[in-house]
Amino acid sequence: MEEDHGIPQAVRRPLRRPGWRLIGALPCCLLLLIGAGCASRPPAENPDALAAFEARNDPLEPFNRAMFAVNETLDMFLLRPAAEIYRGVLPVPVRSGVRNFVNNVEAPVTLANDLLQGQWERAGVTATRFSINSTAGLLGVLDPASELGYEWHDEDFGQSLAIWGVEEGPYLVLPLLGPRPPRDALGWVGDQFLDPLTYVFWGSDSAIPYALAGADLTDFRSRNIERLDEIERSSLDFYVSIRSMYRQQRNFEIANRQVSGKEVSPLVPPAGAFEFEDDETISPGL
């Protein structure tokens, strides 16, 4: 429980759309690069370093850092400028419309995963939101369902796998997709199959899936520009901060955003973590 986790909604879940076209390309890249990117495991004679290595759960760290750098470059030259232009040019209602539309298009996947997790009430909320917003919400651009009290929530196949007991696996950073440990990478693939739009556009050369992915990603990025800047500026190691934050936030989502109670994420520090037996921390007079 030593390490990791959490991005404030930034790189959380971009790119649901033309995923099925990239599925073939990724494993080949991975096999080539992973061989060169393994971290060296400390010897057993150094138990502290070994324990730190295990806790970090990042045996592919050199590879991951390389991918992280690739993503940072792509972000710096492509995604961030696009996000800044998007935010600068379009007024808030238009950008909210984009966000609402994308959320609505992705509702079937959320619904499928709600059902896969046995969350019937949440599935009901998702279904209601979809039907209200698609009709009264003008194909999802507006969000009247929220006004009626049906709050949006997100589910993906990675979370379903987690609920079924699949471990996250070693940390993994993929190009374009960002942090995507094996369970979440598998989740992303699963989502492509759960998505009705995959089948609608199967085999067609339409640009629509890419346009949707681009809109989703750009809008996400535009909402987190300053936040990520601050984290980067104030981090000792941006890669480590993102790794820690990603894992924390994933667990938070898996626990359906509960911090205390029986559904809580194992990464939220328990009360006992802040109690120390030999309490040298109490400074007299404070």
Place this chain on the structure above:
Amino acid sequence: MLTALPFWSPSVIARGIAGALAALALLLVAHAPVHAQSGGEAAKQLVQTVTDRGIAIMEDETLTFGDMAQQFRDLVQHYVDTDRVARFALGRYWKQATPAQREEYQQLFLDYMVKVFASRMGEYAGQQVEIRGVTQDADNQWIVRSVMTSPGTGAPPLQVDWRVRRDESGRYKIVDAIVEGVSLAITQRAEFTNYIASNNGQVTALLDRIRDVAARPSLDTDIVPEVPTQGRSG
């Protein structure tokens, strides 16, 4: 494929009953004799005070960055158990640090955190914090749930949970803030322990870095400087 949920579903009815019960309870409590505040209430009040004053500081445009940082520092020193958070953040390396190192580390920690948070909190000006409730997590610890909203920007509300601990002298202090599931204490510990581990387990390396940051007047440059072309720094 889609079935709309009827508005009179069991959950809606349940919510209605819960609302009625809550109103009834409030009515009873309002007429109850005033006793000493319960721990949960004290915890909520602490978070309300801290967030109100924190936001007021950030919104005060007459302050220079130096003034703002100083006021933040006072606020944090008074209401956050920085010594405890510092010890948590050092993780396994606390045992290995000498008493002198531990003391210097805890003294530096406050200034370091103020610098880091003053920079990270800048964007939270203009926001409102709404306390939603409190649950007891241990005999002396509570989790206060709150939501941070930015009215008018269209940004979704952020869930922020505060861990409040009552110390042996009865004072309530914040020991962690969990923003959208991300615990600041855990993230800080990840950074610190990783930094020490990649410097051959030397706590002094971390102390040097923290000392450097804490001494800066502001965080307008990166904490970790770019490697100069002539050679390596630090």
